[in-house]
Amino acid sequence: IIFTIDHSLLLSYINHFKKNLCLYIDNNLNLTTKSENYSLFVKIPFIDLLDNEYKFVEDSKIKFILKPEQSKILAMFKGIVTYSLENMNLIIRREVEESNERIVINDIEIIESNYLYFKCLNNWANIFEELFGFIEGTLFSFNENILSIQFLFKKYENTYLEIQIPRSL
Incomplete structure (x- = not known):
């Protein structure tokens, strides 16, 4: 799975989560967390895919x-x-x-x-x-x-x- 999101938006939301995050993907990147007192849910939309040059380096010497x-x-x-x-x-x-x-x-x-x-x-x-x-x-x-x-x-x-x-x- 390859997707692109606004990293500054992601970082600003992550700062609000004090516990572990649950991440899932549908048409957006979704972050959730839950405690005894509250539940948090954040939906971060995808942006146009940037040219991705990442390669898995399997044949390393x-x-x-x-x-x-x-x-x-x-x-x-x-x-x-x-x-x-x-x-x-x-x-x-x-x-x-x-x-x-x-x-x-x-x-x-x-x-x-x-x-x-x-x-x-x-x-x-x-x-x-x-x-x-x-x-x-x-x-x-x-x-x-x-x-x-x-x-x-x-x-x-x-x-x-x-x-x-x-x-x-």
Whole structure:
């Protein structure tokens, strides 16, 4: 199921709910909650579907998890970077004018290993500053054309925020 709603409208309504929400979909997105004293019901209309480029990354060749402290380091590199694995360490390189900068992250938790050379725009990384206190780890999955990053939340098992970054040419 793919649908598009006004995110600011959704967030404004969610702030009014103090308990768990029940979500269901008919011709709208519907939110309900119930307590001893009241019931709340919100109907949020769909808007025109935005072009959705989300892809399920099933054929990943490389997967590893970074701890929050390790992930936060990535925000230091903006622009086009290259990710590679060397001797079980994550290497991130950025070419700047006449020099090369690089970060080495040791002790990463490798789930699937293979040759990694992936170039992409790293401007997404400043999201770590906002999420740092809420995540217990970050899962990186690389396939041939997409880097999928899942921010794994501390208090909610099997809950994550995923962003996808396409390979740069």
